[in-house]
Amino acid sequence: MPLSLHCQDLTVTIGETTLLTETSFEVTDPGIIALTGANGAGKTTLLKTLAGRQLPSGGEVLINDRTPYEFDPTFRAEVASLIDTPPMARDMTLLEQLALVRASWGQSPQASFQSAEQTLQRLTIRGLAERFPYELSAGQLQLFAIGLTISRPYRILLLDEPERHLDTERVQTLLQILRAEAQAGSIILTATHRQEIVEGAGDQIHLSAA
Amino acid sequence: MDMTEVSRLHAARAIYLNREGAPTAGDRWFSLYLIAFVTAFYITPVAYLIGDFLDPTLAEGITSSEAVGATSSTLTTLGLAALLSGRWVQGPAFLTPFLAHTLLGSDLSRHQVLRRPTLSSLLAIATAVTAVAAIGVFALTHAGAWPWQHYGWLLAAAFLLGILWGLLSFLGQRLSDRGLLFTAGILLLLAVLGVLLPGTVKASPFGWAAMIWAGEASWGPVSGLAAVAMAGAVLVFANPSALEKLPAARILAQSRRLSDARLFTSTGNINDAVELFRAKPRRRLSRMTLGSGLRQDAVTALRAPLSLLTAALFIPTGAALLGLTVSSVGVHFEESRLVVTVPLGVLGALLIFFGTGSLTEGWRQVKNEFDAAALFGWSARRAIGRRMLWPLMTTTALTGIGVGLILALDLQGPHMPAVQVVAWTLGMTALALAARFFQSMRDRDIPVEFLAPTVIPGGIDLSAVKILVWLGDGIILTVTGVLAMIILPWETPTLAVTLGVLVLIGFAWGWARTGGNLLTRAPKKSTVGSLGA
Structure with missing residues (x-):
């Protein structure tokens, strides 16, 4: 099974506005890649294009040798993304929501709850398991959103500034989790403005403003 | 991870149904009690009184053979409204935002994920249309517009019409912009033809419903309506690509909006709830403003x-x-x-x-x-x-x-x-x-x-x-x-x-x-x- 991110002369324009100038790169090994650039450089647009949510205007984009396509179940199985804040259920506890994600990917309900507890433990919010999303702070919500995203299996993970609302200590926790996920064999492409994450990543892709 | 898709969905559904904030059996019984109470002590007597005092000439006028064309046009226009609301308000393929994000983003077949909620929505639409029709038709039948034997045919037609409108709403949710425009054009044409050339209504399912409304026929048009509704349902539920190719972003956007509107309404913020459904400017005419x-x-x-x-x-x-x-x-x-x-x-x-x-x-x-x-x-x-x-x-x-x-x-x-x-x-x-x-x-x-x-x-x-x-x-x-x-x-x-x-x-x-x-x-x-x- 191939593992790769491939962009060749990729551009995205809407009307007369260029959201992403010609961008080319190739990633074939597991690891963390920091995606950097000024505001408006096209980081989010690039992530959306890789996630199959934005059609490219020119060039080529391939994920594991396939064109991103939301109607392809194999593509959906291989790519997880946290680009916008994911919707959370107001009437389900954090534990229930993480367990449901696990169960939807094939774990038994009992195993799902156990895995969900482990995920909360990794995110250092085990004590919030029985809380509802509206009872959390912005930082705790961000950690939970990361938890929802990594609770499902994937081979490629796309993150848009996952460090939002996180303090320095939690950013280190996030880095540890991302490293562990990369060591398990995934490519993690994360847009970021935090130097710690750039330094903690194995590689960097820098986008220039359009 | 070797569970089948059905058992994966079943497991997720079990967790969802047993969630902390799920409505209890008591909540459901209370809702049923309220519906039964309002129906028995308000809706039925009012429908009876309307029938009692309705002008028989008016009742006969709106159910006469001359009204078939206008009735067909009205029903077709409602079909057009269903088509457009499926796209811009809410279509029948509905999941809560969290479930939509989780299940439609997984590798589960969307056909499998959406089949049950879509079928439930279609049946809910058909039931609602039948309930409204039951009240109106009861009053008109009581006023002498039709013999009571015709009541059953009218309800059957209302149920099948509800299915058709639900299917049109689904089409609105599913079709591309071009497909939507084409379908809307056909419905508009049928609506106009119904008024200008009433003879053409015999070629449209809405026309068949209008003929039942006018008491002109029963068995033939009802079976025709049933055949069209059945064919539509088969196309949606037996053809995997119908549900499989529904864009997740569209379903999620509709679902988020409805969920937010419910939240705003429950807290009394009606303005904010209405604002969510207000049409956004779509055309680049800002310089002309x-x-x-x-x-x-x-x-x-x-x-x-x-x-x-x-x-x-x-x-x-x-x-x-x-x-x-x-x-x-x-x-x-x-x-x-x-x-x-x-x-x-x-x-x-x-x-x-x-x-x-x-x-x-x-x-x-x-x-x-x-x-x-x-x-x-x-x-x-x-x-x-x-x-x-x-x-x-x-x-x-x-x-x-x-x-x-x-x-x-x-x-x-x-x-x-x-x-x-x-x-x-x-x-x-x-x-x-x-x-x-x-x-x-x-x-x-x-x-x-x-x-x-x-x-x-x-x-x-x-x-x-x-x-x-x-x-x-x-x-x-x-x-x-x-x-x-x-x-x-x-x-x-x-x-x-x-x-x-x-x-x-x-x-x-x-x-x-x-x-x-x-x-x-x-x-x-x-x-x-x-x-x-």
Whole structure:
């Protein structure tokens, strides 16, 4: 099974506005890649294009040798993304929501709850398991959103500034989790403005403003 | 991870159903009890009374063979509305936002994920249509429009029509822009043909339903409707690509909006809930919005065509209902007929009130113009005056179409001259516009003092009533006007004065809400210059 991110002369324009100038790169090994650039450089647009949510205007984009396509179940199985804040259920506890994600990917309900507890433990919010999303702070919500995203299996993970609302200590926790996920064999492409994450990543892709 | 898709979904569903905040069995039983209570003690007696007092001539008129074309067109237009609402409001493929994000983002087949909720929605739509039809048809059958043996056929037709409308709503949710436009075009053509060439209705399922409505047939058209509904259902549920190719982003956006609207409504933020469904400007005509108020408002309306279409449907329909109401109250006022005229008149007035929403976008913006009046160099009086022309012109024209239709079809009855029917309907439309102005000029947020308890002797807190009145002030003014017209003794001067005073109250109170002064002149040019610098 191939593992790769491939962009060749990729551009995205809407009307007369260029959201992403010609961008080319190739990633074939597991690891963390920091995606950097000024505001408006096209980081989010690039992530959306890789996630199959934005059609490219020119060039080529391939994920594991396939064109991103939301109607392809194999593509959906291989790519997880946290680009916008994911919707959370107001009437389900954090534990229930993480367990449901696990169960939807094939774990038994009992195993799902156990895995969900482990995920909360990794995110250092085990004590919030029985809380509802509206009872959390912005930082705790961000950690939970990361938890929802990594609770499902994937081979490629796309993150848009996952460090939002996180303090320095939690950013280190996030880095540890991302490293562990990369060591398990995934490519993690994360847009970021935090130097710690750039330094903690194995590689960097820098986008220039359009 | 070797579970089948069905067992994966089953496991996720089990966790969802047993969630901490899930409704209990008691909650469900209470909902059923409420429905049964309202049906038994309110809806059924009212339907019976409507049937008792309904004018048999009117009942026969709207169910006669001559009405088949118009009925078919109405049903087709409702189909068109279902198609468009499936795209821009809510389609039947529905999951809560969290489930939509989780399940549609997984590798599970979307056909598998969406089959059950889509089927449930279709059945819910069909059941709702049947329930509404059961009430209306009960009243009309009781009034002698059909023999009772026909009641079952009409309900069967209503259920199948509900399925068809649900399927059209699904098409709206599923189709590409081009496909949607094509389907809408076909439905529009069928609606127009129904009126112009009534013979063509025999080729359309909506025409078959119209024939059942007119009592012309039963078994043949019902089986035809059933075959079309069945074929549509097979295409949706047996053809995997129908559900498989539904865009997740569209489902998620609709689901998020509905969920947010429910939350806003539950906390009393009706304005915010309504705002979620207001059409966003879609066309790049912003440069054309400069210029006169009329042009500005016209371009604003054209940038939200669906909203404009809603006004074009609601206002003439409301005017037609009001025309029917005023012509049936008139000099032959009978207390016993209030059960028919009140719902008809209130519905008509409310349709006009809601229809004016998309034509008065300029009124909602005008308060900002007051603040910047000095920059524009015009007075508050002029700021509001220039945004009056578009709503007045369009609403009057659309009302004219609705009431004109009633007169053209000679449905107004012999009690009132045509001129009076037109005049009273226009008067009520003026009141609906005044109410809209009154509502548009209020502040967006509930006044803080309304949130404080207002305790009356006996310890009852009326603050909730104040908030409800504030939220629905425009509706209350409109309904008050139409009720006055129906209930007050029919003396032209009394009614004219009442209506005139209500219209004046609407505009004057609305103006007072702006804080603008009618007598204030426009700022001098030198002031404008200094502000600009």
